Amino acid sequence: MSIYTTMLLLAGAGVLVAGLFYTWAFGKGQKRAHGNLDSQAPEAVQEHAYIRNPIFLTYIIVISIALLFVVYFAVTTGTGY
Known part of the structure; x- marks a missing residue:
C-alpha cells in the first residue's frame, strides 16, 4: 500500500x-x-441552521475531498485539460 x-x-x-x-x-x-423529544434547538443552531447542520457539513466536506482527489490525479497523471 x-x-x-x-x-x-x-x-x-x-x-x-x-x-x-x-x-x-x-x-x-x-x-x-x-422523554422530551421535541425540545427546543440551541440558540447557536437556530441562528445558523444550515451552517451547524452536520448533514450539510458532511456533504460539503466529502464533495470537497472528492474534487481535490480528482484535481490531484488529473495533475499528477497528466490527463485532463
Whole structure:
C-alpha cells in the first residue's frame, strides 16, 4: 500500500471513530432528556441552521475531498485539460 492510501485509510478510520464517540455521547444526552423529544434547538443552531447542520457539513466536506482527489490525479497523471 502506498503512503497516500495509508494516510487516507487512517483519516477515514479517525473520522469513523470520532463519529462513533459523537453519536454515543449524543445518545446518552438524549437518554437524560427523560422523554422530551421535541425540545427546543440551541440558540447557536437556530441562528445558523444550515451552517451547524452536520448533514450539510458532511456533504460539503466529502464533495470537497472528492474534487481535490480528482484535481490531484488529473495533475499528477497528466490527463485532463
